[in-house]
Amino acid sequence: MKLLTIVGARPQFIKASVVSKAIIEQGGLSEKIIHTGQHFDTNMSEIFFDQLGIPRPDFQLDIHGGSHGEMTGRMLMEIERVMIHEKPDRVLVYGDTNSTLAGALAAAKLHIPVAHIEAGLRSFNMRMPEEINRILTDQMSDLLFCPTQTAITNLTKEGFSDKPVKILKSGDVMQDSAMFFARRASKPEGFNISDGFVLATLHRAENTDDRIRLKSIVDALNIIHNTVAPVLLPLHPRTRKIIEETGLALEVNLIDPVGYLEMIWLLQRCGLVLTDSGGVQKEAFFFSRPCVTMRDQTEWVELVEAGANVLCGADSCLITAAVRDGINRIVQDNEHLYGGGQAAPFIADHLSRL
Template sequence: MNAPRIDLVAGARPNFMKIAPIVRALREDGRLRWRLVHTGQHYDRDMNDVFFEELGIPTPDVRLGAGGGSHATQTAKIMTAYEELCQRDRPDAVVVVGDVNSTLACSIVAKKLCIPVAHVEAGLRSGDMSMPEEINRLVTDAISDWFFVTEPSGTQHLLREGKDASRVHDVGHVMADNVLFQAHKLEGMDTSSYETDAFKQRHARYGVLTLHRPSNVDSQEGLQRLAESLVPISKTLPLAFPVHPRTRANLERFGIDLGPSIELMPPQAYMSFLHLWKDAAVVLTDSGGLQEETTVLGVPCVTLRENTERPITVDEGTNELAGTEPRRVIQLATAAIEGRAKRGRRPALWDGNAARRIVEVLARELAA
């Protein structure tokens, strides 16, 4: 009898960072077969063989090629393509990660075809319904069969929403698995070819900035308000800024000049970016993933948002929730620059073994 087979669904670069440890754990365990499905939600010419080689996973078995479009258009294209795949070659279960449109779309398809769904990074809540990711999280968790949570707040949300406690599994975080694995690998690598290495050679101390949330970058008022805090910070500490394409376009459209001490650079590959931020004096970001990764490696983080769906990074980790008011952002960044940032700690179970725990549960459940 063939071993059960699962689909691992990913649609955007951050998804693959979370899938990579699960692939390694599946190979190590051997009880389940698997198929890697790339929905094509984010088409990136840099997402080639080198990208997957960096993460230690093979290129996808299936590319659905959904491409861009509005949320509705993209979700519909993914659903249509994934339904055709499942009807043609049905998996025994579907594993989705995170909170992107691909997560939502493939969960709905699987559930309507009576294929069980496992959600990795389940239960996270920001309480902000203006975030598309929050809607994706809520809907995916409403129909999933197994919930793999990264922190206690996830379990609390799911139980309050009426989920069966026996299906909620506190496993730790695959994002922690990945960053620990990649950071260890980076130690023995020649990094001189990385664009970020050149920046590090020029600056003994520096900070790192990322911005991509629509609430921060899609209005002139919002982006200008952030500039009012970032420019003064950069006069004390130079900032490396890998710029999201939409953010760069809006900086140009609104005529916002961040000055000479904020160095704009293209979006970076995973290892090149890790090489940069792991040694930063402070990371300023609106990224959910970076809030977690900085906590794993003990790097001070200032989050430029009013809320976070990852409260453990604030309660236990190195993250500070700043909002976007300039005085507060400057205050927290200055504390980090002067060595007064809170120390924080790595949360329990963020130990590099979350994926093994996930595979253990899936193998047991699917065997039953």
């Protein structure tokens, strides 16, 4: 079988690293990779290929910037050209980015079967571009690899059990990656904070593009840093620029974005994760760290139900209180919520038997 894999953003590089490895080990499959270029700076893109041993992309589209519609449209055009030339038997897409949607749509228009890894996730917030991408990609896929039972339940409620599709509970390939690369974790340059710090990430548009929400979050970060525990914030240049332009002042430890292996090192040593990311919520759980999420909804509802994650939105008081209550607590994965690190071999095996 000739597979065409489409990636473009940080979480997709991490997922593809273990699935591509499993595809090679499985045998009987060939894979070519399109990198759309959605994440284009070194720390968000190239470093993952260097660190994780992902095969270099066969096609580099270098598409980034612009509105959602512009970016997705340009990706659709270029991905379609590659598909027409390569004639793959199946297209493999990951997650919920514009790259995911463009790849699935291009394949569907050309009647190429689509396998969606991380299918069935829902935050039930249609203001999130990711939610739109998830829903549409699932609708265009005939093979849905679901990371959790919750994801399968979501698809069942949407009528997928009556559609000509195959729904499989694969587990989460992010856990495969975390377990595989944990032994290769590396300390970020210039790091000098003792263990037990708060590891924060802040990038989601619903927070950074809303001045009121952003101010509340910055206030919370400053309070936590000054009264609870040191805050370490790897900050993307875009977010840093927005904060500067709005006249806000961060009183935390700021560093540039780090690679995946450095992020694992930080996760292994922090006392709590404070984030608005989807993937980092799970990464905290994989390394037994409590998580406080600065969003109003999450697609990873099982983590909230298990008490491993607390949703606080952008409320400064709620965020501060949740961090104070959760810092240095050890989170247990008693129910193996994400498959225990066997998702990639499961996916490769099923692809080989199609």
